[in-house]
Amino acid sequence: MTRCLDCGSPRTADQCPSCGLTSAAAEVMFRRRFLKRTGVFLAGSLAFPYVSQIYPPLDLDLMLVVFGGIFFAALTMAVILDRRARNHQELEVLKHAYSGCILLPWILAAMLLVNGRLDFSKDITYHAATVDGRYNMPGIVRGARRLFVNSWREGQKTERLAVNADDYDRFKPGDQVNVGVKPGALGIPWYFGVYRR
Ligand SMILES: [Zn+2]
Incomplete structure (x- = not known):
């Protein structure tokens, strides 16, 4: 049928x-x-x-x-x-x-x-980290630029931060940085910015 x-x-x-x-x-x-x-x-x-x-x-x-x-x-x-x-x-x-x-x-x-x-919290947590690599893949939408830093989270070795072009060019392996993280309106922590220490 x-x-x-x-x-x-x-x-x-x-x-x-x-x-x-x-x-x-x-x-x-x-x-x-x-x-x-x-x-x-x-x-x-x-x-x-x-x-x-x-x-x-x-x-x-x-x-x-x-x-x-x-x-x-x-x-x-x-x-x-x-x-x-x-x-x-x-x-x-x-x-x-x-x-x-x-x-x-x-x-x-x-x-x-x-x-x-909708994350209106002023509560940005800064984590001290060191850049240990980066990665750039050109893509259709905006490409994928990642800055690798050592992780502050338990059980995780590396954070792969999705950075913009400026931050991608600004940092190189060995740089000491502070990574700003916000808690997220839905509880999904998101990467807010990366700053030189
Ligand atoms: Zn029919």
Whole structure:
């Protein structure tokens, strides 16, 4: 048994008994919605790395790995959905899984935005650290510049600070710095600034 690509009802004839679309028309409707959703997902996939550079959480690289996983899972689903729609094959479960992924990058972006933008506390903690390396990867959104300093957190060796271009150029390995960290409105500590000691 196949299901209508548009409304998901069981289909017994070429015309869907529930929404009245033929299988060809349902495919067109499905594709239209699919493109729109994919656009929303891709826009979110640009928004999240962008916001993450403005209010970078200390564990940004971990979040980026999670985000990368979501991104590739969604792209894989999109490719399979496209092929199954073309062959008029069952795709209800995958369609719902894909819809579930669409807003995830936006949710991550909104979370970091709220965490940083609404962090009105004056409570900046400064941690003394030494720069022991740096790393620059040019990227589509804003690139990834990291300053590595020894960590003050237990069980963690290095902090990989997402710095801007100025701070990236200002410091080199061996520099003594103070790293400003704010607690975050949602409790996600984020890196506020780095200063020469
Ligand atoms: Zn239908």
